[in-house]
Amino acid sequence: DAKTTQPxxxxxxxxxxxxxxxxxxxxxGNEYVxxxxxxxxxxxxxxxxxxxxxxxxxxxSLIITEDRKSSTLILPHATxxxxxxxxxxxxxxxxxxxxxxxxxxxxxxxxxP
Amino acid sequence: xxxVTQTPSHQVTQMGQEVILRCVPIxNHLYFxxxxxxxxxxxxxxxxxxxxxxxxxxxxxxDQFSVERPDGSNFTLKxxxxxxxxxxxxxxxxxxxxxSSEQFFGPxxxxxxx
Numbered sequence: 001d002a003k004t005t006q007p008x009x010x011x012x013x014x015x016x017x018x019x020x021x022x023x024x025x026x027x028x029g030n031e032y033v034x035x036x037x038x039x040x041x042x043x044x045x046x047x048x049x050x051x052x053x054x055x056x057x058x059x060x061s062l063i064i065t066e067d068r069k070s071s072t073l074i075l076p077h078a079t080x081x082x083x084x085x086x087x088x089x090x091x092x093x094x095x096x097x098x099x100x101x102x103x104x105x106x107x108x109x110x111x112x113p
Numbered sequence: 114x115x116x117v118t119q120t121p122s123h124q125v126t127q128m129g130q131e132v133i134l135r136c137v138p139i140x141n142h143l144y145f146x147x148x149x150x151x152x153x154x155x156x157x158x159x160x161x162x163x164x165x166x167x168x169x170x171x172x173x174x175x176d177q178f179s180v181e182r183p184d185g186s187n188f189t190l191k192x193x194x195x196x197x198x199x200x201x202x203x204x205x206x207x208x209x210x211x212x213s214s215e216q217f218f219g220p221x222x223x224x225x226x227x
Contacts, residue, residue: 043218098169
């Protein structure tokens with residue numbers, strides 16, 4: 001699976017957009033970009049995923065560059081409850097994928113009042 | 114909203130004892146997983162399970178570990194002879210239609226081996 005690189009930590013003001021970057025320069029054509037987060041030792045929580053098009057759901061938006069070598073997770077209006085570790089994970093799609101998620105160290109996002 | 118549940122929330126055991134960690138995945142899900150997280154470290158994949166057999170396991174998942182789906186609802190992780198280094202948070206997860214769909218994680222079981 002392709003390796004990802006994320007900043008160790010970021011701060012964001014409450015109510016502002018949080019933009020979390022991820023580099024995945026070795027991503028291959030059949031690999032998706034997934035984002036999960038973990039709030040204070042709770043189980044990881046799925047946020048969003050995409051292949052090459054930008055995606056949006058009720059939690060966040062995912063912007064993937066045209067060359068797919070990097071992506072940005074956007075939390076449009078961060079709240080204190082969004083303080084968490086955010087993980088960018090790249091893994092293959094398709095029925096042959098066993099589902100294994102390889103977590104890195106992630107980005108610790110601190111939302112401040 | 115359906116959720117993955119795990120019991121117990123905290124298990125304390127003596128080194129060398131067997132422990133069974135229990136999970137109830139979301140009812141219509143077909144793929145099941147165990148992960149662990151040692152305190153202060155990253156989440157690590159242990160095993161994936163589909164169609165009543167292991168589909169992939171990591172190097173961590175050695176002969177001391179086993180998984181089972183004993184009935185239509187439970188999914189268990191057994192550690193046969195616990196070691197101090199097995200102390201960790203163990204998370205169960207499930208996903209619906211394929212290995213590539215999003216995984217839903219339980220709240221975890223904190224295992225402490227003394």
